Amino acid sequence: MLPPILPHLRFDAFLDTPTRAALLDWTLANSARFVPAQLMRGVVDTDVRRSLTLRDLGPLAAVLETRxxxxxxxxxxxxxxxxxxxxxxxxxxxxxxxxxxxxxxTDTYASNEVARGDRMLSAVYYFHRTPRGFDGGALRLHRLGAKAGDAGHDIAPDDNSLVVFPSWGPHEVMPVRCPSGDFADSRFAVNCWIYRARR
Structure with missing residues (x-):
């Protein structure tokens, strides 16, 4: 018998309308500061992960962290x-x-360079411009022991929604199609990792 799909929670309308709008405005205003997404130790490998990231959420960081x-x-x-x-x-x-x-x-890792603790929960907050300028980009959650190409459970990146799951769970981001290529039409997300202190 196969193990169950990764347990998860999904919340709609996670942020109030002004906060969600402020986050989108901040993201668009800081588009020039985004850099290619990195893997461990600063490695960029677009065959594995292709996106742009920014580690600064400005005044919205405190709001999200508190929630x-x-x-x-x-x-x-x-x-x-x-x-x-x-x-x-x-x-x-x-x-x-x-x-x-x-x-x-998975979102867990072991590295002597990372002393901040252990990732316990992962959360992804989705937002985008209206009308939506992209297709695809589902979060695919998998069973433990899954391999590339295995079937999983897809969660659509709906605007103003949040998905939470254990950081040890295997998952992937399915390919995004954005015909315009315009940054403002991207599938935007805030990746959130909640830690416990390392013992």
Whole structure:
């Protein structure tokens, strides 16, 4: 018998309208500051991960971090994950334009360079311009032990929605089609990682 698909939670209308609009405005105003997405130790490999990222959310960072910290223990319980005390929240803005994707991976890692703690929960907040200028880009959640090409459960990147799942769970970002190639038409997301202190 196959193990179940990765447990997850999905929330619509996660941010109020002014905050969501402010985040989109911030993202578009800072488009020139986005850089190619990196893997561990600063490696850029567009065969594995193709997108642009920015590690600065300006005044919106505090708003998102507060929401995530307040909800983390509830989400952990709902997902039947190991209880933990949040030590840090890491945020990353991501823009997925034409051809962008992220192959099968998990959000946990082991590195002597990273002393901040252990990633316990991953959350992805989706937002985009209206009307939507892209297609695709679903978050595909997999079973433990999944391999590239295995079937999974797709979650559409709907505007102002948030998906939460355990960081150890295998997942991928399916390819994005954005015919205009305009940055403003991208599939935007805030990747959020909630940590516990390393013992």
């Amino acid at each position: 995530l910290r307040e909800a983390a223990s509830h989400w952990s319980a709902a997902l039947r994950s190991t209880p933990f005390v949040t030590s840090e929240v890491e945020l990353e803005l991501a823009a997925h334009n034409d051809g962008a994707h992220f192959t099968l991976h």
